[in-house]
Amino acid sequence: MEKYEGKLVVPGVAAGTVFVYLKQKPDIRQQDGQDKAEEMRRFQNAKVRAVEQLNLLYEKVSEEIDQDTAAIFEVQAMILEDEDYNDAVIQLIQEQGKRAEYAVALTGDMFSGFFTGMKDEYFRTKSIDIMDVTERLEHILNGKEKQQIPENEPVILAAEDMAPSELIQIEREKLLGLVTRFGSANSHTAMIARVLELPMMIQTKIKKNWHGEEAILDCEEECLYLRPDDEVKEMALKKIRESQKLIRTMKGKATLTPEGKPLPLYSWIQDKADISRAGRFEGEGVALFRNWYAPFTEACLYEAYKNLMGTRAWRKLIIGGDGGEESKERLKIQMKAALKVSAYGACSLGFYHVATISRLDVVKGLIKETKEELESERIPFKDIPTGILIETAGAGMISDILADNVDFIGVFLKELTENMLAVHLTDQEYPEDTEGFYPSVMRLLMLICDDTKKAGATFILCGKIRRDGTLIRELITAGIDGICVPDSQILSLRECISML
């Protein structure tokens, strides 16, 4: 048995045969073209064909996944039409007499190289898009098809790198998991893997001779076992069986304490991919707190909220907005979008970055103003519950005043912990990992909960927490009314609560 480490992107465990996916680099040894006009014609034709393929992909993905993911291919088609990209290729063909394949490959390297060196990870991932489009052109120019995944058994796919267009073209049923050497958690490929719920790990040194070998991909433990021994195999199969059992016993059920009291769990939207998957989420509601998902306009926010409402099974939508916005206009945009969507289903609206009484007054005043505006415009809305989402000790210390003025109080556990203990938690860490979670954070949490309940408001905890019976029991005793957690935790937490 051999063990290889990596970095988690999409959780899950997979057991099966490895398929090593090799990129076939087109042959570009012959650099110089014979006929410039012919090479230009070949490049232009390849471009037309590539744009056609990308348009088809765009349609396929909009239909099967969503518009946002499909936008990857819209952007790729725009790269093909980009003046600078085209100028570079044309110059290599016209002025230096290069073959179209060579001109395209060199241009792709040049532009992608530029993005590889960038500081911001979002921009670094652009190099993958440029390479992906460039490879598409190279393949068309060469008239070669890409490597095909075999028809029979589903496989654990191992690759140096996986472009979004490559992953999307493989049927989901053929895949158990994906492990790559390059790539990042913010890449489009990762986004697609999340939507497909495909266990994925990156930063693993892939070897060609893995091909056809038996393996276990355990993304939670961030490792791949090649030719696993019986013990590892049994552990992995146990994990797979347990997650299947969890699905069988807890899926579609309401979360109840052993006393029969409901404790609703809300699936917390973490990223764009989550929005597409929300229809399959397990929570009794969904919580959407930040606005990275859409351009900041009333129409776009409204559209995003409404789409979430439209997905089946939502009993409740919790929306979060930035209450610290300097611009009143932007604050009102969030309020208007949320209020308008309230006409379609149960929804509540909370604001973070509200840590002073003057800020609370601003937010309250603007909510009132927004409602009056909607009334005068005769736009239907419901009188939705409004709340404050606490993420600082400052807001926590005036929670009695805050709670007196709103319908619900939420606490961002990770942010509050970071603020109180002056630490930084990565996405993989739990607030409980911090030394001192007990008693300081817990004490303030209890104080906020107590103040909220005294004011007759609802108390909600927002944050990834462990399956820790003692902690959950303590929260229930304090009177907690709901918990927002990443969707991957819902079933396990529901089971834990039912067995307290």
Next chain:
Amino acid sequence: MESFTYTIKCEIGIHARPAAMLVKQTQSYTSEVILSAQGKRANAKKLLAVLKLGVSKEVKVTVTLEGPDEAKEAQILEQYFQKNL
């Protein structure tokens, strides 16, 4: 010549889709549109050039327009920035 400055609020900066949408927006203008940020300049009508600027959240961008309809287009573009970026 018309110009305005704007600090990017969009979480991911002028990246991928926001960049593509901005390029589509400016391509319909008659003015030349130049983005300047962090000591670099880019033609706002070219996607890769805009992406190469690498504008993240909180970065201050100066937008300059030059052309027959510069005043009107600058106004529209400034609103576009406020709404979308």
